[in-house]
Amino acid sequence: MVTKNAGFISKFIIYSILILFAILMIAPFVWMFLTAFKTMPEATQVNPFVIFPSQWLTENFEFVLQTQNFFSLYGVTLGMIAGRILAAVLTATFAGYALARINFVGKDLVLILVLMQMMVPGPVFTLPQFQMVSALGQLDTMFSLLFPGFVSAFGTFLLRQSYKSLPKDLEEASVLDGCNPGQTFLFIMAPLVKSSMVALGIFTAIFAYRELLWPLLAQRTVMPLAGGLAMMQGQHFTHFPRLMAASLMATIPMIVIYLLFQKQFVEGIATAGSKL
Numbered sequence: 001m002v003t004k005n006a007g008f009i010s011k012f013i014i015y016s017i018l019i020l021f022a023i024l025m026i027a028p029f030v031w032m033f034l035t036a037f038k039t040m041p042e043a044t045q046v047n048p049f050v051i052f053p054s055q056w057l058t059e060n061f062e063f064v065l066q067t068q069n070f071f072s073l074y075g076v077t078l079g080m081i082a083g084r085i086l087a088a089v090l091t092a093t094f095a096g097y098a099l100a101r102i103n104f105v106g107k108d109l110v111l112i113l114v115l116m117q118m119m120v121p122g123p124v125f126t127l128p129q130f131q132m133v134s135a136l137g138q139l140d141t142m143f144s145l146l147f148p149g150f151v152s153a154f155g156t157f158l159l160r161q162s163y164k165s166l167p168k169d170l171e172e173a174s175v176l177d178g179c180n181p182g183q184t185f186l187f188i189m190a191p192l193v194k195s196s197m198v199a200l201g202i203f204t205a206i207f208a209y210r211e212l213l214w215p216l217l218a219q220r221t222v223m224p225l226a227g228g229l230a231m232m233q234g235q236h237f238t239h240f241p242r243l244m245a246a247s248l249m250a251t252i253p254m255i256v257i258y259l260l261f262q263k264q265f266v267e268g269i270a271t272a273g274s275k276l
Helices: 004-035 040-044 059-067 070-101 105-119 122-135 142-149 153-164 170-178 179-211 214-218 225-231 240-250 252-260 262-276
Strands: none
Touching: 004 179, 040 240, 059 179, 059 240, 070 105, 070 142, 070 153, 070 179, 070 225, 070 252, 105 142, 105 153, 122 142, 122 214, 142 179, 142 214, 153 179, 179 225, 179 262, 214 225, 225 240, 225 252, 252 262
């Protein structure tokens, strides 16, 4: 009886702590949702007991849709995410397989360079990337948004670890069955690391969706959601209800994507954690 009570108390404490942290995580999103329906005086008043808006107004959403061209921001963002995922998965799959299963001159040096790139902060590459895009004459185009995500050092290392974990017997059996190196890679090895590809796609989508510095540097008209939200913040004045309405609308694509691919999200992230 004592053991059962102790088990119940420990579970109660654990679940209480988890629920508390869940509430703390959700609180900013709830506050964003409520502020989006408030007027500017309600949003900026110093009164902690006034949480809900006096009237649920939709004029902030109407203003954002009419003035910020939000559907264009959606299209640019989704196009950038899709392009970066495709490029990152393709390049990382080929490079990771080469580093894991093929012996060639300078292989260790290439791996060291990949690891060194992972150790360097991302903003260090901003100026060289800007100069390359400018030299190509592709500033303020969709290409400039995709350019930083063409190659992923993290993805290359992740796929390399995944291929490394596969037994060598698979390649030997495929050779005995008459497969050439290309067929072995395409039909035998690549399908076995599909979960790692999904994980890379998830991380690439998250990084691309929240990226702010690069779009503000390389773009003037073709702007994703993060850049569009940043442009709504004034130097001396910011209309917070409109900004929260835009932020709430900006979360819709990722929420929809998560609901559609929830199983793949969980499996991919769990697999990525086990590979690293």
